[in-house]
Amino acid sequence: MPSTSSNSISVPILEARNLGWFLDDQHRWLWRRIDLAIHSDDRMSLAGPSGAGKSMFLRALAFLSPVAEGSVLWNGMALAPHVVPEFRSRVCYVPQRAMLVEGTVGDNLALPYQFKSHSHQVRDDSIWRRWLQDLGRDISFLDRRSDELSGGEAQIVALIRVLQFRPEILLLDEPTSAMDPKSAEAVESLMVKQCDETGTAFLWVTHDERQAVRVATTQLEIREGEMREVIA
């Protein structure tokens, strides 16, 4: 069972217990008996061959899909139906293919404020501008239409969209996969810096071993239906 050494005594923010994902159409377990605890400040990477179920694992952790077996605990508690939206506003899943609504980049960054779970947050456009600047994009980027963005640019928008809320945990599914190396590097350092500042933990799916080494202190792998820690 992979767990982090530093503060495993305290209650983890997010805990997966005996999680199992069953593929109904193939009558087999995609993965099973996975235990994982994520504490604040944890830096985890997740690797594994395509089709091993890495995305499904993130989706199960974000409580987006029902699992066949096991449970997900948030601060030691099972999730009651009415807390799920709030949970997802604090434990943010970012899919590999960034989904944006119609409208501008600014509209997309403002989107979550429409939801009750974020309505108490105060919108701060200056953060958007600062981060976009850090990523080498000027302010006019906010007025670009979402359907004109490249895949990498859309990923940037999707990341800033969740990062602005200082989430407790980020569940990132190959967040820089569609970016050119320079952008990927800039995003990577922004993410790490921001997470350091706010204590945000992350579980970062990546196929790039060097990226995993750069961003994570714990490297995990899903292979043949099981999760284990990779010791370098």
Add this chain to the structure above:
Amino acid sequence: MKTGVIDLSILQVGFAMLLLGMAGLLSVFMQLGLERRIAWGALRMVLQLSAAGLLLQVVFELRQPIAVAGLVLMMTLIAGHAASRRSRFRYPRMFLDAFIAMMLGSWSVGIFLLLVVVQATPWWLPQYAIPLLGMILGNSLDGVALGLDRLTETLRRDRHLVEMKLSLGATRWEAVRSIVQEAVRTGMTPVLNSMTVIGLVSIPGMMTGQILAGADPVVAVKYQIVIMVVIASAVSIGTMSVCFLGYRRIFNKFHQFNPRLLQP
């Protein structure tokens, strides 16, 4: 009721059928390939209407509230089935949702109409209850079917967007509100459209029927106004209900979205 109605002989009905025969011939001639569907549709129509006529005759003569209720229930079941069949994407128990929605919309409005507006004695008199309910159900069938079709199709098409909103902390309702609104609007468009052209372009079937049966056009108009209001209400209630019920099936209480329930 019988005064002023010119009965049609079987031969006269047969003449009318000849028109359809011409349409069939045209289809053969122009190689449209529609002749089988025309023939099949005509056959079904004749059989269904004949059966309905016989059944109505029986129920009219029985004058039993239970017989009226039974017939209306059967009509509602058939309408629910037809509405769920028309959707391109289907989910388990879709029929049940369509049936419940149709019942909520049509029965509430229909009973109100019979009790408050028509005021026949007894209020469930089959001569009034059944044709009026039939008309209400037939129209709300369109609304419910269109609404369901749009709802399921859009949910299927925009499933990644819906999921994105959920992952950003939206409740299931926040994630689908715009889709449900659009589905309800789609379901209600035909009835709203027909209200704007009624009397200008189209003389509705019920009014036509009444005038042919010798009723005063003013009386026919009054009935028609009532009917239009009632239909619009029934369509609204039915379409909103079915969209609401449908969305509750495709999302569970944990605000999880299961687009795999939607199968073509």
